[in-house]
Amino acid sequence: MERLLDIAEVSDRSGVSPSGLRYYEKRKLIVAVARNGLRRQYEPAVLQELALINLAKSAGYSLDEIGSVLRRPGATVIPRDVLVEKAGSLEEQAKRLVNLAKMLRHVADCPYEDHFECSRFRKLLIVATKVTNC
Amino acid sequence: MERLLDIAEVSDRSGVSPSGLRYYEKRKLIVAVARNGLRRQYEPAVLQELALINLAKSAGYSLDEIGSVLRRPGATVIPRDVLVEKAGSLEEQAKRLVNLAKMLRHVADCPYEDHFECSRFRKLLIVATKVTNC
DNA sequence: CATTGACTTGAAGTTGACTTCAAGTTGTAG
DNA sequence: CTACAACTTGAAGTCAACTTCAAGTCAATG
Incomplete structure (x- = not known):
């Protein structure tokens, strides 16, 4: 059972602000798998996703484009x-x-x-x- | 004596919309050297500047940063x-x-x-x- | 020489990516 | 068990980079 990270830790380790993380969640780029009270908890793997998001952003991709890739698992595959x-x-x-x-x-x-x-x-x-x- | 280009031609050849060209002018990234009536006329060299602007933008630089480089000639030199x-x-x-x-x-x-x-x-x-x- | 269509202007609107705010909630330290 | 710091929310605000708009101007065409 992997330990969950709360929003502050994810923010610190990814460089994305908490409000940025919430924004990404609203845009369906990431998910918070649990709550501790009201506080979002993330799987450690979210750090990798955020690294990919930052990379893709710096390459000039919009959050929409990035999201459409990140949301793929389980859905249709990119040709x-x-x-x-x-x-x-x-x-x-x-x-x-x-x-x-x-x-x-x-x-x-x-x-x-x-x-x-x-x-x-x-x-x-x-x-x-x-x-x-x- | 070099032929001047009007805004439509510069727009076509650079891929920057006329309103974009006016915006760049307001931001002091480019200059229109003359007018034909009200119409802006540009030196052909503006195409090179626009190519550089597009390149720098795609590299992630803001118009402010780009402008501060483009406005240098005659002013102080970047270290x-x-x-x-x-x-x-x-x-x-x-x-x-x-x-x-x-x-x-x-x-x-x-x-x-x-x-x-x-x-x-x-x-x-x-x-x-x-x-x-x- | 009148029309037209492509420009002009300044101001307001849009989009993407967040940030800030006010008011509320809650896990944890004392 | 109370206080507080750190989160929560939805809504509004901000910023860069343009675009759109309404009203006006004018060079070129017929």
């Missing part, structure tokens, strides 16, 4: 090709971020005041935005 | 170490996205209904969130 496609666009976005990082590193050492006048900068920008999808 | 640090966190985020992509590819081929029950999935999640900063 394989949709998953593979999403993986592909995440990888593209990752490349864009790496290129943006390269731009910043270049700017750090570039003498131009207005970086749009620097040809190297412009080339990096073109590369960085070339992969733009969505 | 080198700040740039390098930002580059580093972008690269970390890129790694997280790649790991999230790996997770999705795994899920595409994994038989588990509830992926949190799959040990490979959990491992990928731990890896993907390990790099979590900020």
Whole structure:
């Protein structure tokens, strides 16, 4: 029998505020499996779900999109090709971020005041935005 | 003498709506260099700026942050170490996205209904969130 | 030279993701 | 067994980033 975590502990360990946790519950991203009095109690696994939620949010997904994935178990499965496609666009976005990082590193050492006048900068920008999808 | 672009053309070519362009102008992210009657006219270079804005937005930067970079030319320069640090966190985020992509590819081929029950999935999640900063 | 349609403005409205609030409840420490 | 800190609720408020609106302007077309 696994120990349950109360909302304060989940908040501390996940970095999500208690009101945020309640909000996620309302949006059906997570569930509180029990109450201690009025206080929500969570399974430890919720920490993993929250880690996934934070990750997906930082990747630009909305809570709706994340929720539709998280609510899947027991429901219909996301088609394989949709998953593979999403993986592909995440990888593209990752490349864009790496290129943006390269731009910043270049700017750090570039003498131009207005970086749009620097040809190297412009080339990096073109590369960085070339992969733009969505 | 370079040809100016009017708002409709900039909107079409950048993917940013006319109202979005006006909003960016109000926020001082871009400038309209002229008017044809009341209609804003832009330098072609604005397309590059908009590409950078879109890129930075997708990387999670707010318009304020982006604007503070874009408004720099002529003003003070961003310290080198700040740039390098930002580059580093972008690269970390890129790694997280790649790991999230790996997770999705795994899920595409994994038989588990509830992926949190799959040990490979959990491992990928731990890896993907390990790099979590900020 | 009158019409039209694409723009203009400032203000108000919307959406997503929360946060804050006021009033109430309750497990636990003293 | 009382007090209190930490939760509870639903509703309202906030913030960023736009969008929509109503009323007006004007370049270009017929």
